Each structure stands twice: as structure tokens, then as C-alpha cells.
Amino acid sequence: MRQLSAMLALWAAITACAQAAEPISLGLNYPRTGPYKEEGLAQMRGALLAIDEINAAGGVLGRPLRLSSKDTASRPAKAEKNVDKLAAEGVAMLFGGSSSAVAIAASKRAKQHGLLYFGTLTYSNDTTGKDGHRYIFRECNNAWMSAKVLGQYLSKTLPNKRYFYVTADYTWGHTSEASLRQATATDNAAQHASVRIPFPGARLADYQDALTQAAASNADILALVLFGEDLVRAMRVAKDLGLTERMQIVAPNLTQSMVEQAGPNLMQGVIGTEPWTWRVPALEKSARGEAFVEAFKSRYEMYPSSSAASAYSIVQQWADAAKRANSLDSEALIKALEGHRYTLLKDEQQWRAFDHQNLQTVYAVKVKPRDEVLKDPLKQDYFEIVDRLDANSALPSLAEWQAERRAGGQPLTLQ
Numbered sequence: 326m327r328q329l330s331a332m333l334a335l336w337a338a339i340t341a342c343a344q345a346a347e348p349i350s351l352g353l354n355y356p357r358t359g360p361y362k363e364e365g366l367a368q369m370r371g372a373l374l375a376i377d378e379i380n381a382a383g384g385v386l387g388r389p390l391r392l393s394s395k396d397t398a399s400r401p402a403k404a405e406k407n408v409d410k411l412a413a414e415g416v417a418m419l420f421g422g423s424s425s426a427v428a429i430a431a432s433k434r435a436k437q438h439g440l441l442y443f444g445t446l447t448y449s450n451d452t453t454g455k456d457g458h459r460y461i462f463r464e465c466n467n468a469w470m471s472a473k474v475l476g477q478y479l480s481k482t483l484p485n486k487r488y489f490y491v492t493a494d495y496t497w498g499h500t501s502e503a504s505l506r507q508a509t510a511t512d513n514a515a516q517h518a519s520v521r522i523p524f525p526g527a528r529l530a531d532y533q534d535a536l537t538q539a540a541a542s543n544a545d546i547l548a549l550v551l552f553g554e555d556l557v558r559a560m561r562v563a564k565d566l567g568l569t570e571r572m573q574i575v576a577p578n579l580t581q582s583m584v585e586q587a588g589p590n591l592m593q594g595v596i597g598t599e600p601w602t603w604r605v606p607a608l609e610k611s612a613r614g615e616a617f618v619e620a621f622k623s624r625y626e627m628y629p630s631s632s633a634a635s636a637y638s639i640v641q642q643w644a645d646a647a648k649r650a651n652s653l654d655s656e657a658l659i660k661a662l663e664g665h666r667y668t669l670l671k672d673e674q675q676w677r678a679f680d681h682q683n684l685q686t687v688y689a690v691k692v693k694p695r696d697e698v699l700k701d702p703l704k705q706d707y708f709e710i711v712d713r714l715d716a717n718s719a720l721p722s723l724a725e726w727q728a729e730r731r732a733g734g735q736p737l738t739l740q
């Protein structure tokens with residue numbers, strides 16, 4: 326009898342250890358194909374680095390992490406189906422983006438499954454504005470934060486100029502253009518014209534038509550509210566039409582991969598914003614950020630982009646919240662995240678409690694001349710940081726956020 330009891334106790338202990346060691350799956354819903362695929366690849370790289378570091382330190386709640394991923398192709402309907410598949414696999418949380426329409430749609434489907442969704446590159450104000458809910462947290466900045474720092478810089482260096490907007494026709498493009506117009510006092514559409522480009526699926530003829538109209542205008546600044554390969558294609562057409570020589574090009578959201586795809590010769594002088602570049606940790610005296618840059622560079626033989634940094638930060642922040650909450654339960658994690666302040670890859674950041682927007686410094690950047698880029702050992706030192714803005718002076722207040730929600734018929738608190 327004692328021998329049987331001992332055997333049962335041993336079996337129970339072995340079973341408990343096996344259960345404790347069962348991996349925790351994280352679901353990455355990202356663009357492996359389509360116009361934003363380079364940003365998607367960077368997210369994958371950043372996430373894998375974070376998971377390996379966490380596992381080397383003992384995992385989360387005694388269990389290792391693993392990554393399960395699905396390709397969105399930057400299409401909301403496909404992203405929603407991915408969420409269903411990943412939830413069926415038993416993932417503990419979901420993250421990803423690069424298209425705000427994808428992040429919004431996927432997060433709402435994740436909520437139906439009781440899963441948290443962390444947005445990586447989703448700059449539309451709507452993500453944590455009128456479409457925000459309890460189960461989405463946005464790690465990157467929003468369009469208003471980008472517009473504020475960009476407007477601050479442009480007002481100092483290029484005041485009283487005429488703008489022409491070429492804008493991706495979906496939620497990110499709409500809110501980015503509206504925010505930049507407000508920040509630069511270019512609300513008058515008759516004076517500062519705009520053309521919208523289909524998304525996804527824009528054709529070369531769409532860019533040629535829009536930029537031919539820009540060439541015929543008397544604008545001084547060409548605001549290309551485009552992202553990923555769409556921006557690259559538009560820049561090539563702008564070059565052919567001579568616009569890169571006679572107009573200042575502004576792109577509200579830039580990434581390392583966009584400059585890389587187009588080439589620094591074509592992109593030199595373009596002004597935009599970034600929430601993070603590999604130069605930021607040294608600027609902000611962040612030892613952890615500098616260690617991340619070195620680890621990423623050693624592993625992938627390239628510098629990490631803001632896309633990679635966002636995915637890395639999300640995995641680290643989710644893991645930290647799970648440890649603090651001692652739980653994988655979504656409600657427990659929401660409580661652990663709301664209002665939480667932390668320092669990871671730059672200066673202090675915070676998950677704002679009422680809208681789940683990440684508060685952080687945002688940077689205005691200018692693409693360096695090709696000769697300067699080539700001086701760098703990896704030929705990837707693309708950005709000069711020309712201005713910075715603390716998030717607290719860039720974000721709408723609670724009253725402004727509630728006013729927007731009220732106008733859209735949404736509850737005044739996250740549901």
C-alpha cells in the first residue's frame with residue numbers, strides 16, 4: 326500500500342512538473358506578405374529575440390514561451406480568421422499589426438475570445454480612440470503624437486508653407502492626415518489639397534495620377550501619408566516627376582525598412598517621425614536599450630528598427646505583467662498593465678489607464694544624405710533625430726478622448 330501511495334505521489338509530481346513546463350504560446354498576427362511585409366519581418370525578429378531572452382531567464386511562471394504566427398497580408402478579414410485559428414491553438418495573448426485596420430479588426434475578434442491584443446505598428450488615432458476597448462493595448466504612438474512633434478519641427482523650420490497631401494484611403498491615413506493638418510494649420514482643403522490612394526491594392530497609375538496633381542499644384546511640401554511599400558512606390562514616382570528636388574517630402578511615419586527598400590539616395594532629406602531608432606538608447610542613456618541593439622545586431626547582422634523594438638517590448642511587457650499578476654488571465658493582466666510605468670528601451674513609458682495608449686517620447690527624424698549613411702559599418706545609420714516631444718504634451722486629455730468617443734456613440738470608458 327505504501328509502495329502504491331509512493332508511486333501515485335511520484336506520478337502526480339511528474340505530471341505537475343510536465344504541466345508546469347508546458348510552453349505558453351503567444352500569437353503573432355503580422356504581415357508576412359503584402360505592402361507592409363518588411364515591417365512584419367522585423368516584428369518577427371524582435372519577438373523571437375524577446376522570447377529567447379525570457380526563456381533563458383526561466384520563462385514565465387515556470388513555463389517557456391513559444392511563438393505561433395499567421396500572415397495577415399494587411400487584410401482585416403484575414404486577420405480576424407487568424408485570431409480564430411490562434412485562439413483555437415490556445416495562445417495566451419495576441420499581438421501584431423502594421424495596418425491599423427488590421428489591428429482594430431483583429432483586436433475586436435480577440436476580445437470575443439477573451440484574449441488581450443497588443444498593437445505593434447498601428448498609428449491610427451482610432452485604435453485607442455473611438456475603436457478602443459479593454460482588450461487592446463497600443464505599444465506605439467498614435468497619429469496625433471506623430472503630428473504634434475512633426476508640426477512642432479515644421480513650424481520652426483518651414484513656416485507658412487502650402488501642403489499637398491497624398492493619403493492612404495483607410496483609418497490610419499485618414500486620422501494621420503487630419504492630425505497633421507491640425508498640427509500644421511493646413512485645415513483648409515481648398516488651399517492645401519489632397520488625393521486619396523486605395524489601400525490595399527493601389528496601382529502604379531494611382532500614384533502617377535496623384536503625384537501629377539501634386540506637380541501641377543503650387544505646394545511647397547508634399548505630405549505622403551503612405552507606409553511600407555506604398556511609400557516606396559510613391560517616392561519613385563515623385564523622383565521621376567522631379568518632385569523630390571522642388572518640394573520638401575514629409576512622411577508622418579517612417580521606418581528603417583522603408584528607407585532600406587527605397588535606398589538612402591532617393592529618401593535623403595525626407596522628414597517624418599519614429600517612436601524609436603537604434604540611436605535612441607544612447608540619446609536617452611538606456612543601458613537596456615543599448616543591450617537590445619547589440620543583441621539584435623549580433624543575431625541578425627543588422628540594426629533593429631522601430632518595428633522590431635515594438636514587438637520585442639510587447640513580449641517583454643506582457644511577460645512582466647504576467648509575473649507581477651502571477652497569472653495569465655486577461656482581466657488580471659489588464660489590472661497589472663493599466664497605469665504601469667516602466668523603462669525598457671529608452672526613457673520612461675506608461676500604459677495610460679483610461680485608453681490603453683502607451684505614453685512615450687516621439688521623435689522627428691530626417692533621412693541623412695547617402696554619403697553619411699555609407700560611413701556606418703552596416704550602412705544603416707539612416708536617421709538624424711531633429712526634434713523630440715514628450716507624450717504628455719502630445720496626447721488628447723481624458724476630456725478630449727471622451728468627447729471623441731461621445732461623438733462616435735461609444736461608451737465613455739473602455740468596455
